[in-house]
Amino acid sequence: MLTIIGCGxxxxxxxxxxxxxxxxxxxxxxAEPRANVRVFDAGTxxxxxxxxxxxxxxxxxxxxxxxxxxPGAVFEVPGAELEGKPPGSFNLHDFRWDHALYAxxxxxxxxxxxxxxxxxxxxxxxxxxxxxxxxxxxxxxxxAAKITKLFxxxxxxxxx
Numbered sequence: 001m002l003t004i005i006g007c008g009x010x011x012x013x014x015x016x017x018x019x020x021x022x023x024x025x026x027x028x029x030x031a032e033p034r035a036n037v038r039v040f041d042a043g044t045x046x047x048x049x050x051x052x053x054x055x056x057x058x059x060x061x062x063x064x065x066x067x068x069x070x071p072g073a074v075f076e077v078p079g080a081e082l083e084g085k086p087p088g089s090f091n092l093h094d095f096r097w098d099h100a101l102y103a104x105x106x107x108x109x110x111x112x113x114x115x116x117x118x119x120x121x122x123x124x125x126x127x128x129x130x131x132x133x134x135x136x137x138x139x140x141x142x143x144a145a146k147i148t149k150l151f152x153x154x155x156x157x158x159x160x
Contacts, residue, residue, distance in 0.1 A: 003056040003113070004039040004147060005049050007063040007097050014071075014123035014136040018062040019043065021119075024144035037151050042097065050100035054108050058115040060147055061097055064123040064136075071124030072135035074143055079116025119143050 006022025009015045025039045042048040053059045059079065069075075083105070084098040095103075104112040121143060124133040132140060 001056045002037045002058045002060070002151060003053055004037070004060045004062070005042050005052055005097070006040070007042050007044065007049065007061060009044050011128065011130065013125040013127055013129040013131065014121075014133055015064045015126050016130075017064045017121045017123070017132055017136050017140050020132060020137075020140050021062040021121075021144045021147070024140065025147060028144075028148050034151050034154050036154060044096075046095040046097050046100040049097040050104040050107070053100070053104055053113055053116075054111050056113040058117075059113040060117050060119065060150075062119045062121070062143060062147075063097065064126075065120040066123050066126060069122045071122050071133065072139040073122040074139050075120040075122075077118045077120060079118055082118055083116075119147070 004022060004025055006018035006020070008018040010019045019041050022039050022041045029037060029039060040048070040052045042052065049061065061079070065075065079101050082098050083101040084096075085102050086095060086099040101116060121136060121139045124136055
């Protein structure tokens with residue numbers, strides 16, 4: 001099972017890019033279902049990432065980043081490089097997807113995916129707003145197409 005999880009806050013312009021990519025892939029899967037692919041919008045809920053990833057063979061996370069790189073730049077990073085141990089004392093608002101990768105591996109052991117990739121898209125703006133900036137919207141389409149290509153040759157599921 002391949003699980004794709006979009007993360008971010010769609011109320012903060014480009015921070016919502018992961019959610020937008022997940023929606024694009026979901027639309028593709030509605031048109032061409034795949035039994036071995038599932039997609040979720042986790043928003044900013046790290047716990048949802050951990051729970052949804054359980055039982056998957058492969059996991060792809062998509063989120064925004066702000067590193068000072070050119071807006072719209074796409075980084076594909078192995079999950080192991082971004083996995084972070086949660087702080088000793090935290091609340092659920094502080095439990096992010098990088099913590100979910102670490103905690104999920106500790107809690108679920110063999111049921112947690114070993115193959116984890118993260119696509120980070122450089123944000124231009126993180127201000128309040130509902131629309132992606134044009135350069136980040138273009139990067140979202142590129143990432144969605146790249147991920148969709150990973151399962152394009154799989155046999156579609158029969159629709160009822």
